[in-house]
Amino acid sequence: MSRSAHPAGPRHADVLPEGHYSAPPADLNTLDPKVWSQTVSRDEDGVATVGGIDVKTLAEEYGTPAYVLDEADFRARARAWRAAFGTDADVFYAGKAFLSRAVVRWLHEEGLNLDVCSGGELATALSAGMPADRIAFHGNNKSKEEIHRAITAGVGRIVLDSFQEIVRVAHIARELGKRQRVQIRITVGVEAHTHEFIATAHEDQKFGIPLAGGQAAEAVRRALQLDSLELIGIHSHIGSQIFDMSGFEVAAHRVVGLLKDIRDEHGVELPEIDLGGGLGIAYTSDDDPREPHEIAKALTEIVSRECDAAKLRTPRISVEPGRAIVGPTAFTLYEVGTIKPLDGLRTYVSVDGGMSDNIRTALYDAEYSVALVSRTSDAEPMLARVVGKHCESGDIVVKDAFLPADLAPGDLIAVPATGAYCRSMASNYNHVLRPPVVAVGDGESRVIVRRETEDDLLRLDVG
Ligand SMILES: Cc1ncc(COP(=O)(O)O)c(C=O)c1O
Ligand SMILES: N[C@@H](CCCC[NH3+])C(=O)O
Numbered sequence: 459m460s461r462s463a464h465p466a467g468p469r470h471a472d473v474l475p476e477g478h479y480s481a482p483p484a485d486l487n488t489l490d491p492k493v494w495s496q497t498v499s500r501d502e503d504g505v506a507t508v509g510g511i512d513v514k515t516l517a518e519e520y521g522t523p524a525y526v527l528d529e530a531d532f533r534a535r536a537r538a539w540r541a542a543f544g545t546d547a548d549v550f551y552a553g554k555a556f557l558s559r560a561v562v563r564w565l566h567e568e569g570l571n572l573d574v575c576s577g578g579e580l581a582t583a584l585s586a587g588m589p590a591d592r593i594a595f596h597g598n599n600k601s602k603e604e605i606h607r608a609i610t611a612g613v614g615r616i617v618l619d620s621f622q623e624i625v626r627v628a629h630i631a632r633e634l635g636k637r638q639r640v641q642i643r644i645t646v647g648v649e650a651h652t653h654e655f656i657a658t659a660h661e662d663q664k665f666g667i668p669l670a671g672g673q674a675a676e677a678v679r680r681a682l683q684l685d686s687l688e689l690i691g692i693h694s695h696i697g698s699q700i701f702d703m704s705g706f707e708v709a710a711h712r713v714v715g716l717l718k719d720i721r722d723e724h725g726v727e728l729p730e731i732d733l734g735g736g737l738g739i740a741y742t743s744d745d746d747p748r749e750p751h752e753i754a755k756a757l758t759e760i761v762s763r764e765c766d767a768a769k770l771r772t773p774r775i776s777v778e779p780g781r782a783i784v785g786p787t788a789f790t791l792y793e794v795g796t797i798k799p800l801d802g803l804r805t806y807v808s809v810d811g812g813m814s815d816n817i818r819t820a821l822y823d824a825e826y827s828v829a830l831v832s833r834t835s836d837a838e839p840m841l842a843r844v845v846g847k848h849c850e851s852g853d854i855v856v857k858d859a860f861l862p863a864d865l866a867p868g869d870l871i872a873v874p875a876t877g878a879y880c881r882s883m884a885s886n887y888n889h890v891l892r893p894p895v896v897a898v899g900d901g902e903s904r905v906i907v908r909r910e911t912e913d914d915l916l917r918l919d920v921g
Pocket of ligand 1: 555736
């Protein structure tokens with residue numbers, strides 16, 4: 459029998475309002491391994507556990523909200539990418555997805571390189587001991603100071619994003635008496651099938667130098683003339699949360715076409731190409747992500763086929779996955795607060811965080827899953843919207859979700875697949891404190907990024 463905590467009763471499937479949710483799952487207690495990190499399961503009392511620790515213990519010890527990161531899963535995914543590409547290719551983890559010193563150390567130990575896109579990410583990487591020559595420095599508007607620091611540190615490559623930057627980096631390298639390895643980021647004109655704000659290879663956006671109109675070829679011409687630059691390759695990144703490999707195929711075809719033009723014009727075969735990141739992960743059970751070995755096989759086959767056809771030596775490939783490595787490895791643990799059933803609509807379930815710890819729903823209309831994790835329940839499914847505590851009606855964490863109708867304040871719920879672009883895009887909106895990142899594994903847990911305190915906030919406030 460179902461137990462309803464709400465006077466208005468649960469929102470059953472037969473009275474669902476219009477929406478884009480799927481039907482309620484057969485069993486709300488199942489934690490689909492597709493969206494939850496590898497070591498998540500339920501113990502005999504129905505409490506979810508991760509890395510051998512139950513979520514109630516984690517909530518007691520670290521408070522909520524908290525990002526809980528499964529270290530074994532992170533390492534396994536990093537290793538799988540490394541192994542899939544083998545020794546003839548390089549994997550640069552995209553630090554923008556989530557970066558901390560612990561993560562840098564894990565990446566270093568697992569043999570991955572690192573893509574950074576700001577002075578702050580560079581400082582984090584260096585301070586955790588990532589060798590500078592395994593760092594790639596990105597960004598469409600790197601400051602002179604950042605460029606100076608990157609070259610001084612000896613980063614393995616700077617990815618040049620504009621004509622002005624070619625000159626700027628060359629100038630700073632010359633002043634420092636160095637020859638800097640660089641790639642040129644081009645936009646190949648691919649419409650990636652993803653949200654407009656995270657597609658990056660169509661022409662009308664801020665990244666890279668367009669292939670169209672001979673602009674990329676002109677950028678190569680200029681870079682090759684500058685002695686303080688060593689042009690090692692061409693870079694393309696078509697967007698993020700992509701499932702369809704056809705965009706990568708077109709991108710590889712066009713990048714190799716440019717390499718051929720460079721060889722024909724300058725007699726130079728550039729030794730490297732980078733095809734960026736962007737591989738999608740499962741946020742809900744409806745998503746079907748590809749495995750790293752499938753992606754590696756597809757990309758290396760495309761590049762060698764295109765190079766054979768163009769009679770070019772196959773360049774060394776590199777890729778920059780961020781989300782695909784860290785995304786699935788963490789969930790956000792929240793405590794349920796106010797529950798507000800709205801007749802004929804849905805039930806609003808407020809949690810103790812919100813858009814300050816996960817902006818993706820508000821920003822991209824992203825879809826997430828959610829589950830009651832502090833216990834199981836046999837209650838009817840209730841159509842819910844999980845919302846935060848911010849003064850903003852768009853403060854939605856999970857837009858359409860089914861939770862058991864007996865959900866009550868004090869229950870713990872968790873949103874899986876929040877490892878990427880949640881902590882790294884977190885804010886202090888409403889002076890809400892950013893949650894900690896707790897790493898778990900082998901029955902142990904530790905904070906790798908601590909919770910912000912009010913003192914942290916006040917420290918920046920002058921006067
Ligand atoms: C240049 C570059 N490389 C890599 C990434 C990582 O993308 P993702 O996390 O989707 O793999 C991004 C972000 O989209 C990017 O802009
Ligand atoms: N931040 C975005 C992806 C953009 C990544 C950087 N180019 C997301 O959450 O999906």
